[in-house]
Amino acid sequence: MAPKSVALAVAMLYLALPQAALSKTPAPVETPAPAPAPHYVNLADLLSLAGPYGMFLDYLTRTDVIKTFQSLANDTDGQGVTIFAPEDSAFAAVDKAALANLTDDQLQTLMLCHAMPRYYPLSAFSALAAASPVPTLAGGQCTVNITDAAGKLRVVSSWGSAKLASSVYSTPLVAVYALDGLLMPSQVFPTKPAMAPVPAPAPAPAAHAADATHDAAATTEHGAKSSSWRVGAGRVLVGYMVLMVFGLLMM
Ligand SMILES: *[C@@H]1O[C@H](CO)[C@@H](O)[C@H](O)[C@H]1NC(C)=O
Ligand SMILES: *[C@@H]1O[C@H](CO)[C@@H](O)[C@H](O)[C@H]1NC(C)=O
Numbered sequence: 001m002a003p004k005s006v007a008l009a010v011a012m013l014y015l016a017l018p019q020a021a022l023s024k025t026p027a028p029v030e031t032p033a034p035a036p037a038p039h040y041v042n043l044a045d046l047l048s049l050a051g052p053y054g055m056f057l058d059y060l061t062r063t064d065v066i067k068t069f070q071s072l073a074n075d076t077d078g079q080g081v082t083i084f085a086p087e088d089s090a091f092a093a094v095d096k097a098a099l100a101n102l103t104d105d106q107l108q109t110l111m112l113c114h115a116m117p118r119y120y121p122l123s124a125f126s127a128l129a130a131a132s133p134v135p136t137l138a139g140g141q142c143t144v145n146i147t148d149a150a151g152k153l154r155v156v157s158s159w160g161s162a163k164l165a166s167s168v169y170s171t172p173l174v175a176v177y178a179l180d181g182l183l184m185p186s187q188v189f190p191t192k193p194a195m196a197p198v199p200a201p202a203p204a205p206a207a208h209a210a211d212a213t214h215d216a217a218a219t220t221e222h223g224a225k226s227s228s229w230r231v232g233a234g235r236v237l238v239g240y241m242v243l244m245v246f247g248l249l250m251m
């Protein structure tokens with residue numbers, strides 16, 4: 001084969017290769033499926049990747065409640081699930097003994113209290129506030145009130161209220177919202193649990209770190225998109241250069 005045809009073949013091959021074969025970053029699925037099947041969400045993966053929800057995931061796993069959540073998320077004929085995920089700092093704020101004292105059943109109720117048996121986008125929350133108390137997966141063992149003070153949403157349980165800090169994930173069937181506090185129903189905690197001693201002046205940076213994590217999670221998708229765009233553009237450029245060399249060889 002002449003060098004010219006080799007160069008042409010290389011150039012053609014390079015342009016024709018699927019992008020995924022040239023780049024280690026997984027190609028984002030850009031083309032929407034014609035009949036969009038509900039997106040499968042692995043909740044354990046989501047919670048471990050999305051940010052500071054390690055303690056919550058730990059308790060969900062230990063009590064098997066993660067399976068209850070996951071089967072609601074999986075059930076495409078069902079109503080979905082809305083999960084209130086307390087950040088690690090919310091667990092750390094409660095006296096360790098108060099949590100360690102709970103029986104397995106009480107822990108399970110506490111975890112079930114952190115979800116509603118239906119998918120609620122953020123836009124549904126003012127209606128939920130008006131309809132409060134709202135049932136949780138713990139049924140009569142835990143109802144919570146949603147409050148909406150000029151758009152500032154809180155979830156109120158017997159022993160305090162937690163701010164809905166951010167939306168971690170929301171797509172029909174599954175919504176996950178971050179809470180800055182634990183929901184504490186009186187059925188699980190007969191008396192108000194003691195709070196952990198607040199460590200000296202450290203918590204402020206921790207709060208910023210949590211915010212930064214949300215931001216990072218929120219921008220990941222954009223980051224992935226733009227880098228794949230760059231890879232695509234780079235590929236076209238290289239292919240173009242090979243074609244130019246080929247053109248020069250022809251002259
Ligand atoms: C949810 O669906 C996934 C994927 O189909 C499956 O692997 C998993 O076992 C299901 N989990 C539950 C709790 O139904
Ligand atoms: C833990 O349980 C013990 C005995 O059941 C009780 O005396 C103690 O007050 C409990 N501690 C907390 C923090 O709830």
Ligand SMILES: *[C@@H]1O[C@H](CO)[C@@H](O)[C@H](O)[C@H]1NC(C)=O
Nearest residue numbers: 132133143144145156157158
């Ligand atoms: C929720 O609101 C109702 C009435 O609006 C009130 O009776 C109930 O105590 C509240 N529940 C909690 C957990 O704050």
